[in-house]
Amino acid sequence: MTGSQEKSRRTFLAATVAGFGAVALAPGLHLIALSHAGAPRAAGEPASSKVRWGMLIDTTKCASGCDACVKACNTENGINETVADARQGSQWIRKIDLKDQKTGRTHSLPMLCQHCEHPPCVDVCPTGASMKRADGIVLVDRHICIGCRYCMMACPFKARSLVHQPLTEQNPEVPRGVGCVESCTFCVHRVDKGQQPACVEACPEGAMVFGDLNDPKSAISLRLAQEASTQVRADLKLNQGVRYQGI
Amino acid sequence: MAFAQNPRAEERMFYLLVALGGLVTAAGLGAALYMEHAGHVVTGMNNQIVWGLPHVFAIFLIVAASGVLNVASIGSVFGKAVYKPRAPLSGLLALTMLAGGLAVIMLDLGRADRLIVAMTHFNPTSVFGWNVILYPGFFAIVGLYLWTLMDRAMNPYAKPAGIAAFLWRLILTTGTGSIFGFLVARQAYQSAVIAPMFIILSFCWGLAVFLIVQKVMYAWNGLELDMRIRNRLKNLLGVFVAAAAYFVAVYHLTNLYFAKEMAFERFILLEGGLFPFLFWGGYVFLGTLLPLILLYVPAISRVRGSAFLASLLVILGAFAFLYVFIIGGQVFPLDLFPGYEVTSSFMDGKIDSYAPRWPEILLAVSGLGMTFLFVTIGVRIFKFLPQDDLAKLEGSGALHD
Amino acid sequence: MTARLCVLLAALMGTVLAPTSVGAGAPKPNIRIENPGQCIAPAEEMRRNHMEMLKHTRDRTLRLGIRGEKASLNGCIECHASKTTGSVLGPGGFCQECHAYAAVKLDCWDCHQPKASLKTTGMAGVKP
Numbered sequence: 001m002t003g004s005q006e007k008s009r010r011t012f013l014a015a016t017v018a019g020f021g022a023v024a025l026a027p028g029l030h031l032i033a034l035s036h037a038g039a040p041r042a043a044g045e046p047a048s049s050k051v052r053w054g055m056l057i058d059t060t061k062c063a064s065g066c067d068a069c070v071k072a073c074n075t076e077n078g079i080n081e082t083v084a085d086a087r088q089g090s091q092w093i094r095k096i097d098l099k100d101q102k103t104g105r106t107h108s109l110p111m112l113c114q115h116c117e118h119p120p121c122v123d124v125c126p127t128g129a130s131m132k133r134a135d136g137i138v139l140v141d142r143h144i145c146i147g148c149r150y151c152m153m154a155c156p157f158k159a160r161s162l163v164h165q166p167l168t169e170q171n172p173e174v175p176r177g178v179g180c181v182e183s184c185t186f187c188v189h190r191v192d193k194g195q196q197p198a199c200v201e202a203c204p205e206g207a208m209v210f211g212d213l214n215d216p217k218s219a220i221s222l223r224l225a226q227e228a229s230t231q232v233r234a235d236l237k238l239n240q241g242v243r244y245q246g247i
Numbered sequence: 248m249a250f251a252q253n254p255r256a257e258e259r260m261f262y263l264l265v266a267l268g269g270l271v272t273a274a275g276l277g278a279a280l281y282m283e284h285a286g287h288v289v290t291g292m293n294n295q296i297v298w299g300l301p302h303v304f305a306i307f308l309i310v311a312a313s314g315v316l317n318v319a320s321i322g323s324v325f326g327k328a329v330y331k332p333r334a335p336l337s338g339l340l341a342l343t344m345l346a347g348g349l350a351v352i353m354l355d356l357g358r359a360d361r362l363i364v365a366m367t368h369f370n371p372t373s374v375f376g377w378n379v380i381l382y383p384g385f386f387a388i389v390g391l392y393l394w395t396l397m398d399r400a401m402n403p404y405a406k407p408a409g410i411a412a413f414l415w416r417l418i419l420t421t422g423t424g425s426i427f428g429f430l431v432a433r434q435a436y437q438s439a440v441i442a443p444m445f446i447i448l449s450f451c452w453g454l455a456v457f458l459i460v461q462k463v464m465y466a467w468n469g470l471e472l473d474m475r476i477r478n479r480l481k482n483l484l485g486v487f488v489a490a491a492a493y494f495v496a497v498y499h500l501t502n503l504y505f506a507k508e509m510a511f512e513r514f515i516l517l518e519g520g521l522f523p524f525l526f527w528g529g530y531v532f533l534g535t536l537l538p539l540i541l542l543y544v545p546a547i548s549r550v551r552g553s554a555f556l557a558s559l560l561v562i563l564g565a566f567a568f569l570y571v572f573i574i575g576g577q578v579f580p581l582d583l584f585p586g587y588e589v590t591s592s593f594m595d596g597k598i599d600s601y602a603p604r605w606p607e608i609l610l611a612v613s614g615l616g617m618t619f620l621f622v623t624i625g626v627r628i629f630k631f632l633p634q635d636d637l638a639k640l641e642g643s644g645a646l647h648d
Numbered sequence: 649m650t651a652r653l654c655v656l657l658a659a660l661m662g663t664v665l666a667p668t669s670v671g672a673g674a675p676k677p678n679i680r681i682e683n684p685g686q687c688i689a690p691a692e693e694m695r696r697n698h699m700e701m702l703k704h705t706r707d708r709t710l711r712l713g714i715r716g717e718k719a720s721l722n723g724c725i726e727c728h729a730s731k732t733t734g735s736v737l738g739p740g741g742f743c744q745e746c747h748a749y750a751a752v753k754l755d756c757w758d759c760h761q762p763k764a765s766l767k768t769t770g771m772a773g774v775k776p
Contacts, residue, residue: 043716046708078761087293091593098587111583111591120431126375127368133713141710142759144364147357150375152297156432158581158593161294162357165286170761172722177759178286179357192715232583236431247584360755 040194052117052136052241053186054213055200056220056229057109059246061207064097064108072202073112076187078171083164090161090176092184093199098247107247110199110208113138113159113184114232115241121151121160121183130181136213136241137186145180152181156233159183186210186241213241250467257467261627268620275613278606279354287357290607295594296577300603301355303569304611306423307452308348308618310445311565313420314453316341316389316412319396323409328645329476333633334409336464337457338393339625341416342386344456347618349382354610374425381419388412397629420446427572434511435576440501444494451487452565455558458484460622462555464632473637475646481554485542488561492535495568507585514598515575522575525567534564574601677749678740683727688718698724721760729764737762 041047073093074080083089093112099105115138121130122138129145132138140151152160160183167177173189176182187197191210195201200208211220229243250257282289292299318337322330353362370376392408395401424445430436458480465472499516502508515522538557542548578599583589589596603611625631640646687694689701701719708714728742729735736743737757747754756762 041713041715044714047713083288085293086592087295087594087599088288089294091294094591094593094595096583096589096591096595098584098589101586101588107587111595123372124375124429125370126373126379127364128370129368131711133711135713137713139710143706143710144361144368145358146361146365147359148375149297149357150373150426152294153577154430154432156581157583158295158595162287162297164288164293166758170759172725172761172763175759175761179283180759181357188713192713 041192047133047135047137047192049134050214051134052213053115053191054136054211054220054241054243055115055186055197056209056223056243056245058205058207058209059107059109059244061205062108062110062203063205064095064106066108066204067095068202068204069093069110069199069208070095072198073184076171076190076198077174077185078169078176080169081165081167088164090163090182092159092161092182109244109247111157111159111232112199112242113186114157114238115184115186117239117241119238120154120156120236124150124154126150133188137188137191138183139185139188140181140183142175142177142180142182147179147181149181155183156236156238250469252469261623264623265620268616268623271616272613272620274609275351275611275616276354278609278613279359282355282606282610283359289604291602291604292607295599296574296601298573298577299601300607300611301351301614303566303573304614305348305351305355306573307565307569308344308351308614309423310420310449311452311456312341312344312348313385313416313423314449314451315344315457316416317450317453318457319392320409320413320416323392323396323405324413328640328643329479329635332635333457333461334405335393335396335629336461336626336631336633338389338396338412339629339631340457340460340622341389341453342393343618343621343625345382345385346621347614347616350617351610351614355607374422374429378419378422378426381415381422385412385415385419388415417446420449427576432581433576434502434508434579434582435515435572438498438501440494440498444491444498447487447491447494448565448568451484451491451561454480454484454487455561455565458554458558459562461633462558464626468632473635476635476640477554478548479646481542481548481557484554484557484561485539488535488538488542492531495530507582510582511579514579515571519575519579519598522571522578526571526575529567530564530571533560534567538564577601677745679742679745680730680740682729682731682742687727688723721756725762725764729762733763735763 070093077092079090079092081089093110096109096111098107098109115132115136117136119130119132119138122132124130126148127144127146129141129143130138130151131141147162149162152158152162160181162181163176163178165178170176174185187195187199190197196210197208200210209220209223211218213221213224215221216225223245224243227245229245230247231238231240231243250260287293290299315337318330319334319341321327322332322334353359353365356362356365358364365379369379388408388411392405392412395403395405395408421442424442427436428438428441461472499512503512516526517523538560540547541553541557541560547553578601580589580594580596580598583595637646689697698719702721702724705717705719706721709717709720724743725736730738730741733741735741738744741762743754743756743762
């Protein structure tokens, strides 16, 4: 066997091994890619406008009566205060059941902050406390929120809540307090660590996909490229980050 | 109740009124402190009824504050002699009502302790943000205007100051109306007609407040307003009441024309229980039709007190209108999924109800208390009583044109 | 006359000296360092500038999304929370003790969690 033959044989072997390896590992890699929204951002690095976080909710998989996402959200974000009047409690995410008035067809879906590209809450906020981060996550800067509730009047999705009472049992990573308005943060403290929002992780049906809308190879972008999806109140042209499938 | 002959009784009455205004104000401040301490959980407001009774009262005061300045503007800007002696009182009422209304809005904030944040952080796209500039500007301009009116040396500047105040006030009420007009999310608001509607409503409510205060001040001093002047003012009120009704009608008709808003209009105008009752009975009948009858039917409008009663009814109607507009607009569910029956844990698809509780009631009413207190002290200290030189008015023909 | 002068002089001296004597007699805040060692900056600088550090960090973290800053409120709590109460508040609590002494109101705790013991609740899914 000549040297060159030996070399080509080795190359072939290596390629074969690599090929088999890739086939064997691919599902695993795929899973990893799915379970991580992205790499954790390095310390000192700001959120980038190259990323636009979004969520796709498959209403055909979402079961009526299931509130795993709501429970996970409450646990993760320390929404544990008791309120006599449910309307005075915070609802970062809520389940809505729909029934078509004509056909009787039913759907169930979670409603949360839609993380609009053009958020009305940010437009109307007098102090600039209501804000959109570079990566599209809409947040309330509680340091300068005065509790005027104008954003709650402006939000078409009723996604915002005022904290109606003093709190003591907050999650250290999710500060929230009396007199300030709050809403779903897409679990920004988790996303920045490269994790998924708590609701997405908790959904037993895998009905929620979270990821970067700007990355054509992300799981969410691939799904959106294949399936029909809608935005709630698309007539307002707010270009929400949260999309729904099946309604 | 003329006190002209009995200064001691007058003084006693003055302190009684100050105590009354002070008490109502103090109760409101106490309620605000309690709300600040315990959170909004002690009120009837919630995440569905976001703005409640304090906003109804505050918006009445702010809107009427701008409108009451109209009396001064007609004198200074449009040169009507009859209105000139009324300009200082009109300015005082504008300042005090705005102060009362703003105090209520500020004290109702979730973080009322952060007033300084509201002043130092400014978002140019927010209509509320504009108002943070418009309101102090109004205080400054009307303050200057009052100075030009009341200091003889400054009199020559009254006209430019009056024009500035007039323009500023139109922008201010446009701003107040646009707080609602720019809310795309809700069926009740999001309409360009709201800003002009608020301007006309402000003319109407402001003049009604002015006529009431003027009547009380004249009675206090044992005076009667000259019938010819009174007739001009009451005719103007009639025009404003009718014009306001026109705008309100257009606002509802536009909504009725859009199929997607039919359900909301049916609720507000027909089926919504308290709200249609307040709209038709409070705003339309008591606040519009009855005042028009009182002001325009000759046999009735000649009777002393008819214009005063009409003014009171206009204000009653104003509160009914604002309650329907602000609260009614929020109890009706947002239409997120047209064509679907919707249910959820948070009032989706359901009509909510609002029951104000005592802290917010006290806070709301204290806005009126504060205004009352400031006006009572103001008219005691300075000369705000409109005094007409009838002979001169007669001579210039100002009472006949 | 001399007597009067003496009284006047005494009164004047009293006025001048009063603040010093009061300052010396007042109780000092009872601050306990739970984990002696190196803070992120010398104590003198921390005492003077911690509020500025935290304010800048808070804006960068929240508004720009910068994580892992040197100064962080949770970092303060982690290290300075009392070993007995687990909190930086309460009598003897690191933050409250000094702020009560300096009469500076704190509203961090309206929203932020003052207890270090709750630090793990938000870490679901994170491998140590």
